[in-house]
Amino acid sequence: MQTKTYRAGYLLQMLTQKGDSLPNANTVITLFHSEEPPQIRILDYFIRIFLSAGLHDDQAPVIFVLMDRLCEKAARKNIPLVINSLIVHR
Numbered sequence: 685m686q687t688k689t690y691r692a693g694y695l696l697q698m699l700t701q702k703g704d705s706l707p708n709a710n711t712v713i714t715l716f717h718s719e720e721p722p723q724i725r726i727l728d729y730f731i732r733i734f735l736s737a738g739l740h741d742d743q744a745p746v747i748f749v750l751m752d753r754l755c756e757k758a759a760r761k762n763i764p765l766v767i768n769s770l771i772v773h774r
Contacts, residue, residue: 692744693730696772700726703768713770721769729773 686694722729734744751767758765 687744688741689731689734689739689744690727692747693727693734696730696747697726699767700769700772703766703772706766706768716774717770718773719770722773726769726772 724732730747755765755767
C-alpha cells in the first residue's frame with residue numbers, strides 16, 4: 685500500500701513533467717527559477733523533505749492546497765506560473 689506522502693510526491697512529479705512538456709514553459713525566467721533541474725527525482729526529494737521535517741502522512745495532501753492558492757494568486761495578478769522542474773523544488 686502506498687502512503688499519502690508517496691502519492692502526493694508522485695502527483696507532484698507528474699505535474700512537474702506536464703509543466704516541462706508545455707510549449708514555452710521556460711520562456712519566463714525569474715529569480716525563483718534554478719538554472720537547471722535538480723538531479724534527484726521530485727518524488728524522492730518530496731519524500732526526503734517531508735520526512736526530514738517530521739511531518740505526518742496525513743499532511744502530505746496539503747501541498748496541493750498550497751499550490752492551488754499560489755496559482756490562484758498568480759492568476760489574479762496575471763502572472764504566468766507553470767510548475768516545472770526549474771521551480772518545483774523551491
